[in-house]
Amino acid sequence: MSTQTPNTDAESDSPQAERMERKAERDDEARAKAGTDADERQITLKVFRYDPEIPDKQEPRFDTFEVPFEPGITVLDALIYARDTYDSSLTFRHSCRQAVCGSDALFINGSQRLGCQTQVADLDDSETVRVEPLPHRDVVKDLVVDMDHFYDQMESVEPYFSPTEEPDGEQLQSRENREKIKMSTRCIWCGACMSSCNIAAGDNEYLGPAAINKAYRFYFDDREDEQRQQERLEIIEQEHGVWRCQTQFSCTTVCPKDIPLTEHIQELKREAVKQNLKFW
Amino acid sequence: MYEHDVIVVGGGGAGLRAAIGAHEAGADVAIVTKLHPVRSHTGAAEGGINAALRDGDDWELHAYDTVKGGDYLTDAPAAETLAQDAPENVVQLENWGMPFSREDDGRMSQRPFGGLSFPRTTYAGAETGHHLLHTLYEQVVKRGITVYDEWYVTRLAVTDEDDPEDRSCHGCVAWDVQTGEIAGFRGRDGVILATGGDGQVFDHTTNAVANTADGVAMAYRAGVPIEDMEFVQFHPTTLPSTGVLISEGTRGEGGILYNSEGERLMFEYGYATNDGELASRDVVSRAELTEINSGRGVDDEYVHLDMRHLGEERIMDRLENILHLAEDFEGVDGLEDPMPVKPGHHYEMGGIETNENGETCIDGLYAIGEAACVSVHGSNRLGGNALPELIVFGGRAGRHAAGADVGEPEIPVGKSGDGIEESDVQYPVDPGSADETSAVVSGDTPDDVIDAAVEAETERIDGLLEKEDGVNHAEVRSKIQKTMTDNVNVFREEDGIREALEVIREAREEYQDVYVADKSRTFNTDLQHTIETRNVIDTAEIIAMGALAREEFRGAHWRKEFQERRDDEWLKHTCVSWNDGNPELWYRPVLLDGENKTYEPKERSY
Numbered sequence: 108m109s110t111q112t113p114n115t116d117a118e119s120d121s122p123q124a125e126r127m128e129r130k131a132e133r134d135d136e137a138r139a140k141a142g143t144d145a146d147e148r149q150i151t152l153k154v155f156r157y158d159p160e161i162p163d164k165q166e167p168r169f170d171t172f173e174v175p176f177e178p179g180i181t182v183l184d185a186l187i188y189a190r191d192t193y194d195s196s197l198t199f200r201h202s203c204r205q206a207v208c209g210s211d212a213l214f215i216n217g218s219q220r221l222g223c224q225t226q227v228a229d230l231d232d233s234e235t236v237r238v239e240p241l242p243h244r245d246v247v248k249d250l251v252v253d254m255d256h257f258y259d260q261m262e263s264v265e266p267y268f269s270p271t272e273e274p275d276g277e278q279l280q281s282r283e284n285r286e287k288i289k290m291s292t293r294c295i296w297c298g299a300c301m302s303s304c305n306i307a308a309g310d311n312e313y314l315g316p317a318a319i320n321k322a323y324r325f326y327f328d329d330r331e332d333e334q335r336q337q338e339r340l341e342i343i344e345q346e347h348g349v350w351r352c353q354t355q356f357s358c359t360t361v362c363p364k365d366i367p368l369t370e371h372i373q374e375l376k377r378e379a380v381k382q383n384l385k386f387w
Numbered sequence: 388m389y390e391h392d393v394i395v396v397g398g399g400g401a402g403l404r405a406a407i408g409a410h411e412a413g414a415d416v417a418i419v420t421k422l423h424p425v426r427s428h429t430g431a432a433e434g435g436i437n438a439a440l441r442d443g444d445d446w447e448l449h450a451y452d453t454v455k456g457g458d459y460l461t462d463a464p465a466a467e468t469l470a471q472d473a474p475e476n477v478v479q480l481e482n483w484g485m486p487f488s489r490e491d492d493g494r495m496s497q498r499p500f501g502g503l504s505f506p507r508t509t510y511a512g513a514e515t516g517h518h519l520l521h522t523l524y525e526q527v528v529k530r531g532i533t534v535y536d537e538w539y540v541t542r543l544a545v546t547d548e549d550d551p552e553d554r555s556c557h558g559c560v561a562w563d564v565q566t567g568e569i570a571g572f573r574g575r576d577g578v579i580l581a582t583g584g585d586g587q588v589f590d591h592t593t594n595a596v597a598n599t600a601d602g603v604a605m606a607y608r609a610g611v612p613i614e615d616m617e618f619v620q621f622h623p624t625t626l627p628s629t630g631v632l633i634s635e636g637t638r639g640e641g642g643i644l645y646n647s648e649g650e651r652l653m654f655e656y657g658y659a660t661n662d663g664e665l666a667s668r669d670v671v672s673r674a675e676l677t678e679i680n681s682g683r684g685v686d687d688e689y690v691h692l693d694m695r696h697l698g699e700e701r702i703m704d705r706l707e708n709i710l711h712l713a714e715d716f717e718g719v720d721g722l723e724d725p726m727p728v729k730p731g732h733h734y735e736m737g738g739i740e741t742n743e744n745g746e747t748c749i750d751g752l753y754a755i756g757e758a759a760c761v762s763v764h765g766s767n768r769l770g771g772n773a774l775p776e777l778i779v780f781g782g783r784a785g786r787h788a789a790g791a792d793v794g795e796p797e798i799p800v801g802k803s804g805d806g807i808e809e810s811d812v813q814y815p816v817d818p819g820s821a822d823e824t825s826a827v828v829s830g831d832t833p834d835d836v837i838d839a840a841v842e843a844e845t846e847r848i849d850g851l852l853e854k855e856d857g858v859n860h861a862e863v864r865s866k867i868q869k870t871m872t873d874n875v876n877v878f879r880e881e882d883g884i885r886e887a888l889e890v891i892r893e894a895r896e897e898y899q900d901v902y903v904a905d906k907s908r909t910f911n912t913d914l915q916h917t918i919e920t921r922n923v924i925d926t927a928e929i930i931a932m933g934a935l936a937r938e939e940f941r942g943a944h945w946r947k948e949f950q951e952r953r954d955d956e957w958l959k960h961t962c963v964s965w966n967d968g969n970p971e972l973w974y975r976p977v978l979l980d981g982e983n984k985t986y987e988p989k990e991r992s993y
């Protein structure tokens with residue numbers, strides 16, 4: 108049939124309005140059923156505050172905001188509510204609200220998580236939600252941390268495809284090989300892993316889990332040749348590379364993209380050993 | 388002042404590709420972007436990127452599908468350039484390491500998408516945009532291209548000739564979000580706007596919070612016509628609570644839409660009996676809302692999208708990301724239950740008027756990506772056609788700005804030209820008139836122009852910070868979002884659009900009183916959102932003006948009073964010019980003559 112004349116709301120004046128009414132009624136019913144408790148449930152949001160410029164805020168402190176609980180509310184929603192309702196100077200990074208931009212990695216009730224991906228109801232303690240900036244990073248203001256060191260580490264592993272020879276046309280890659288690197292390509296540069304890593308906290312030069320994972324992504328990509336592979340191995344094998352990892356798994360635990368970081372680091376250690384054996 | 392040959396504003400897919408193009412053509416190029424590039428919204432794209440790569444397909448088919456899908460508001464030279472350049476560009480992405488999904492024989496996989504006559508949507512799982520964005524950023528790092536990240540561009544530095552076509556753009560003004568420093572950026576050979584979409588004009592959107600149409604509004608105020616903005620794409624499958632997108636790939640792979648009665652609505656109510664779930668987005672969005680409005684929606688709010696029958700293996704292979712999204716943002720396990728979906732704002736077909744080389748009518752000013760309108764999508768964009776637009780037109784603009792020869796454009800820009808027609812539509816209020824700010828400045832040399840722009844911007848920002856009280860931007864912004872969602876959504880009628888224009892006018896007046904409560908220069912997001920809100924107001928107004936003027940039903944623009952596409956009168960692009968606060972609406976004819984053929988308008992049937 109033609110798409111130019113959908114059988115839309117020709118007769119009724121505003122089905123949209125009717126529908127909204129029906130929905131409001133149903134919401135009321137649901138609320139009545141759930142009792143007043145659900146209605147009044149509040150989240151106590153405790154948020155770290157600091158601003159180097161404003162005298163009142165130079166001394167770090169926690170501010171408390173009461174935010175109404177709603178099913179499905181995320182920690183990011185709660186922060187936005189607090190900012191738009193009580194204090195527009197409350198500062199945090201966020202953009203996509205869907206766990207792809209990596210900008211709202213925060214320290215929530217004691218662990219690194221994305222604010223937008225964390226439902227308040229899923230937290231162990233969902234009544235008091237404590238939000239702090241990522242540990243082991245310099246705080247710029249409130250929940251915003253300086254990411255430069257993270258970016259520098261990422262960039263130090265030569266994070267770009269660079270075969271020795273320019274390919275001529277489409278290259279083939281087996282499904283297996285793509286599968287092999289798939290998880291490693293999911294990193295959104297949120298920095299949660301790096302912030303959770305004790306080794307990285309003590310050794311500023313340690314490449315850290317995200318950068319090593321990036322190296323893994325290229326090392327195992329068959330489209331680059333052996334010469335590049337060797338060069339990549341040298342980067343990750345350096346003094347502050349893979350050997351620093353003490354397999355504490357904290358990075359793997361916090362990664363919002365479920366990348367098996369520790370496993371990837373271990374695999375690269377094995378590669379390093381294997382390759383070196385070849386030379387001996 | 389920071390100086391480079393080419394300044395690219397925005398580090399999403401379009402901006403990164405332009406920077407690489409300019410760099411390859413030998414320019415010293417810098418990217419100035421309010422988000423670090425990997426945070427750009429291109430990373431959220433899921434479904435894939437169209438390119439005629441395989442036997443049985445060719446660029447002419449791709450161009451034809453694009454023009455038809457755009458309901459003949461697409462300019463043929465734009466669609467043909469897209470279709471011709473896409474294959475080479477997609478292979479280029481592969482060569483840069485982008486991890487596309489693969490067939491058994493190792494070639495890149497392609498999947499069917501709505502409105503395509505061949506399965507030409509090349510994809511990387513259901514996270515194509517993430518891989519595209521990261522691959523491009525990697526190449527930017529490889530080339531050592533300068534990136535000023537977390538720098539917010541607030542205005543262009545454009546000379547003050549009366550006629551926009553005589554103006555030149557020498558650079559822009561930006562402020563460092565981390566420190567508050569305000570600085571001029573000179574682009575000796577050009578400034579390329581790649582600032583992305585306008586999701587924040589509506590309150591239920593698949594777009595990021597940063598998508599506030601900054602580039603569109605900046606170019607508008609500098610005098611560039613803004614084209615076809617009434618064509619806003621609403622995507623039929625967004626999660627009801629957040630607006631998070633469930634990729635069209637889900638329907639491409641065989642996902643089915645059901646209403647609350649368990650009926651396969653696209654067939655049973657005859658919305659698109661030939662193509663069913665894979666009809667174009669505008670068709671499916673209207674079908675869903677019609678079902679919901681007729682009482683056949685689930686909870687009166689949404690319909691169901693079911694992919695369970697595809698089987699776990701196929702879902703994990705091709706749509707794994709969809710499982711995560713449904714679980715994280717709606718608490719639904721897509722393997723066990725159907726997913727709730729409803730239409731939501733998704734994409735702006737219109738934008739800054741440009742030609743195939745990304746040039747605007749102002750000398751030295753370019754625009755690309757979702758911020759631009761080279762008129763490739765017409766009145767309805769096909770899924771998988773935005774990503775090739777970024778790389779094709781991004782690359783072309785970058786190279787052109789750097790002085791490379793990319794061929795003569797066929798699409799005219801600016802108000803002079805053949806067939807320009809004035810509009811006589813009556814608005815309920817004077818659009819724009821509460822605010823007559825001009826974005827042009829005088830100066831003898833390019834440096835003077837930039838200095839004058841920096842001075843004007845410093846004054847504006849200081850003013851916002853010094854004011855002790857007034858209106859909060861969030862109030863103004865939500866007012867706009869509400870009226871646009873109520874009145875200029877999937878279904879539109881005259882009274883509603885008129886009301887929206889009045890509310891936008893009120894918002895504009897209130898905005899004169901806006902102030903920033905946060906007085907810090909350090910990472911002041913309050914200030915940033917305040918400036919963005921001005922852009923949201925301008926953009927909403929352009930959309931509503933176009934929607935009121937266009938008395939027909941074409942593509943995504945449905946009008947209750949006009950249930951027909953009217954080619955005799957409306958095969959023309961809507962353009963809105965700011966004119967220092969006296970917005971004016973006019974038209975330019977659609978170009979339907981292609982390289983080898985003329986695209987004769989046909990009825991779109993599915």
Ligand SMILES: Cc1cc2nc3c(=O)[nH]c(=O)nc-3n(C[C@H](O)[C@H](O)[C@H](O)COP(=O)(O)OP(=O)(O)OC[C@H]3O[C@@H](n4cnc5c(N)ncnc54)[C@H](O)[C@@H]3O)c2cc1C
Nearest residue numbers: 397398399401421422429434435540583756757771773774
């Ligand atoms: C959820 C979703 C899924 C999609 N899926 C697909 C798909 O499968 N296939 C497809 O073809 N298309 C898809 N699209 C559409 C496509 O992804 C977008 O149109 C495209 O990515 C936009 O790219 P861009 O480079 O123009 O803008 P963006 O990626 O949004 O980048 C904009 C850039 O501009 C910067 N910026 C903005 N304002 C300023 C300012 N004032 N100063 C400095 N910098 C600024 C930002 O920091 C950002 O870096 C999808 C869109 C969405 C929202």
Ligand code: SF4
Nearest residue numbers: 294295297298300362
């Ligand atoms: S590896 Fe995981 S935790 Fe680390 S930066 Fe990437 S996405 Fe974030």
Ligand code: FES
Nearest residue numbers: 203204208209223
């Ligand atoms: S807002 Fe983008 S990852 Fe959370």
